[in-house]
Amino acid sequence: xxxxxxxxxxxxxxxxxxxxxxRRAWDIVKRVAKLCREMGTFLDAGCGPGHNAVLLxxxxxxxxxxxxxxxxxxxxxxxxSIELAGLKHRALLVVSDVRSLPLRSESMELCxxxxxIHHLPERAWRINxxxxxxxVLKDSGVALITSWSIAQRSFxxxxxxxxxxxxxxxxxxxxxxIKVSIVRGTTYRRYYHLYTLGExxxxxxxxxxxxxQAGKYIALGRAVALQKNLFVVGLKKFIKG
Amino acid sequence: MRYWGLDVLACIxxxxxxxxxxxxxxxxxxxxxxxxxxxxxxxxxxxxxTQVVEGREYPCRECLKIEVSEAVLYCTNCKHWYxxxxxxxxxxxDNRRKPEADLEFLKKYSDKLxxxxxxxxxxxxxxxxxxxxx
Numbered sequence: 001x002x003x004x005x006x007x008x009x010x011x012x013x014x015x016x017x018x019x020x021x022x023r024r025a026w027d028i029v030k031r032v033a034k035l036c037r038e039m040g041t042f043l044d045a046g047c048g049p050g051h052n053a054v055l056l057x058x059x060x061x062x063x064x065x066x067x068x069x070x071x072x073x074x075x076x077x078x079x080x081s082i083e084l085a086g087l088k089h090r091a092l093l094v095v096s097d098v099r100s101l102p103l104r105s106e107s108m109e110l111c112x113x114x115x116x117i118h119h120l121p122e123r124a125w126r127i128n129x130x131x132x133x134x135x136v137l138k139d140s141g142v143a144l145i146t147s148w149s150i151a152q153r154s155f156x157x158x159x160x161x162x163x164x165x166x167x168x169x170x171x172x173x174x175x176x177x178i179k180v181s182i183v184r185g186t187t188y189r190r191y192y193h194l195y196t197l198g199e200x201x202x203x204x205x206x207x208x209x210x211x212x213q214a215g216k217y218i219a220l221g222r223a224v225a226l227q228k229n230l231f232v233v234g235l236k237k238f239i240k241g
Numbered sequence: 242m243r244y245w246g247l248d249v250l251a252c253i254x255x256x257x258x259x260x261x262x263x264x265x266x267x268x269x270x271x272x273x274x275x276x277x278x279x280x281x282x283x284x285x286x287x288x289x290x291t292q293v294v295e296g297r298e299y300p301c302r303e304c305l306k307i308e309v310s311e312a313v314l315y316c317t318n319c320k321h322w323y324x325x326x327x328x329x330x331x332x333x334x335d336n337r338r339k340p341e342a343d344l345e346f347l348k349k350y351s352d353k354l355x356x357x358x359x360x361x362x363x364x365x366x367x368x369x370x371x372x373x374x375x
Contacts, residue, residue, distance in 0.1 A: 040283075041283075062276070062278060066246075072329075075329055079329060088272075088308070089243055089274075089305050089306070092245070092246045092249070092250075093330065094250075094329070094331075094332055095332065096331075096332040097253070100254075100334070102252070102253045102323075102330070103249050103251055104249060104259075105251075105256070107248075107249045108249075
């Protein structure tokens with residue numbers, strides 16, 4: 001499979017899972033939103049069922065949100081959550097690709113990239129997606145980027161295998177793993193690029209951002225053993241010249 | 242989508258802004274709009290198809306009630322067109338668009354859309370029969 005096929009097999013998995021997919025909003029979203037000068041328009045890229053966008057739109061009555069996902073079924077799920085919450089007129093739902101955002105430059109106050117860039121199999125694509133976030137943000141705009149960590153019990157075997165494969169083929173990346181899920185009898189494969197915190201910070205910085213916060217993210221009320229998420233908060237600042 | 246989408250949406254290929262809208266179906270919905278800042282849009286008013294300028298009055302409260310459920314967004318620069326179906330904007334890369342679905346959509350609304358979209362729009366249009374595109 002080439003990288004494009006790997007990406008679309010990941011999308012297909014989300015298409016199949018959409019109807020049963022439930023996620024709670026992340027409290028870190030609220031914390032990061034407070035860093036914005038004002039909450040005008042935000043982007044939720046890889047919005048999934050829309051849980052984080054619903055949270056922000058409810059919290060900020062003047063905000064409007066653009067929800068983008070490559071899975072049409074997920075965007076439909078997001079649409080029903082948004083409608084149920086009575087937020088329809090402040091949400092724009094778009095089926096599109098984070099590698100080339102359907103947005104004009106400097107139009108957003110906040111970009112949420114929650115658990116999305118780790119699904120892009122090529123490093124160039126991940127960087128591209130991050131540069132797109134930078135492009136669409138206004139000056140002093142804020143981005144929250146999260147990914148899965150390489151230090152997870154369930155992926156030890158995969159990372160160890162990659163380590164040995166790398167001895168033969170140095171181009172292999174340690175964090176490239178596949179998560180297999182079975183939905184209604186069909187097997188789906190989701191690709192993950194598992195990050196180290198240093199690597200995630202480097203990629204965010206390399207895309208033009210100033211890294212203002214970074215660390216492991218533990219959702220409220222979750223066991224510490226589940227700290228599988230890394231986060232970086234990036235700030236877009238124009239350098240005066 | 243609401244018309245305000247046109248204040249932020251740009252072509253995924255050439256980043257042209259604003260896109261041109263051809264509205265095919267709308268639904269008027271009751272929403273609370275008293276607190277809405279006016280003008281609601283920052284750069285482009287999609288409802289009036291004009292740039293947003295200071296000191297002018299805009300019908301934002303009226304506009305925000307209108308749900309555009311079916312439409313075509315068209316890039317006048319690179320000729321790409323994007324459908325809006327059931328209120329969802331679909332801006333997929335060319336290689337992920339189904340020619341049959343695109344042609345069916347164009348056929349269904351051919352009397353409401355200009356020829357530059359139905360016969361010249363990209364990536365698919367009615368000047369070619371299905372299966373022969375490319």
